[in-house]
Amino acid sequence: MVRSQLLKLTFVMTIIVCSASMVGCPSKDVVVIDNLPSIDLDQVWNDVVSFFTGGTSTPFEVGDIIVGSGGGGFLRRVLAVDQRGDKLVTETEFASLAEAIDDGTLKGAVTFTPEDFAKANVPLAKAGGVTIDLSGIVLYSKDGITVSISQGSITYAPKVSLDASFSNHKLVSFEAVSEGDLILDLNVCVQASAAATLNYEVDIIPPITQPFVFYIGPVPVAGTASLRFPFGIAGSVSGAASATTGFDSDTYLKMGASYSDGKWTNLSDFGTFDPNPHPLVVSISSGAGLDIYVKPTAGLNLYGCSDLTGFVQPYVAADAQLVPSPFTFVLTAGINGGIGYELGIFDINLIDKDWFFPGPQWELYRYSVPYDVPTTFTFTLP
Secondary structure, three states, X not given: OOOOHHHHHHHHHHHHHHHHHOOEEEOOOEEEHHHOOOOEEEEEEOOEEEEEOOOOOOOOOOOOEEEEOHHHOEEEEEEEEEEEOOEEEEEEEEOOHHHHEEEEEEEEEEEOOHHHHHHOOOOEOOOOOOEEEOOOOEEEEEOOEEEEEEEEEEEOOOEXXXXXXXXXXXXXXXXXXXXXXXXXXXXXXXXXXXXXXEEEEEOOOOOEEEEEEEEEOOEEEEEEEEXXXXXXXXXXXXXXXXXXXXXXXXXXXXXXXXXXXXXXXXOOEOXXXXXXXXXXXXXXXOXXXXXXXXXXXEEEEEOOOEEEEEXXXXXEEEEEEOXXXXXXXXXXXXXXXXXXXXXXXXXXXXXXXXXXXXOOXXXXXXXXXXXXXXXXXXXXXX
């Protein structure tokens, strides 16, 4: 099939750009919609991508890979074309960058700014900053148990970077890293009037997002960077109990991994974790084992279909043993991390990867007292 003169001109321009930049040369089947001023994206939904053409002829054909930064980005192989007047509707399937790129390098980074936090309407401790005020947030209130943050804040605005290289339609190296300072000040209050078992995670703070467009030569790699702060509670309480405590810490964290020569390398580093305990006030007449955590999660979503995420998970864990004597209460703080990479958008031959990394743990308090008859134990530390 003979392509339009417009497509021929665009393809010649693409080859010239490749020769000049030497950072990426697309496949001959790639059509960059951003380079076609007469074509306007209408919408992207499911397997359909539609355009307004202004009456011009279709600039691509079945089998081509269309790519653009509009609508959050799309990278699709065309399966069917239906043009009626100035409306062009295409049936598509997802394509990978390895299919679209002969040779090239993708480098990009996103850093979350105070403007991103302000646009998300998160409760800030100070205008123009990136410290989120957690005070007064109720994490859970149901079935006789309430968990709330009496006072606290979290500061985390990491840099998320991506580096990938392609050769002969194959992903040969890949690296994705999220890194930055995590400053946490947390006071948690637990009130239980009955036995309960919990396994609960919730997003209370709105997600913070930032659109981006990276490039491999003339090919746009578009998507959205996001930063979320889900809170979770896991464990059980066997009866009436109350406790108020917390800790503060300042830690530089790095979560990420690299791929080269068919092998994966962990690049994660928890830094120095040395939490400072806050006063502990406890009244308890039962056994309990309860973890409360926040899980700051930074990620990149590419073309609306592939996620690269890295999370850190600072937590406070209480363990109360009532039977047998002595009654023992231990409070610890710790931090874990994890990575999740969906890699089909880079190369369909790669398997998605997930890792969970247990991090350091610090004992904040330990209280133990023998007894003859079980009772309600009330104490304050230090």
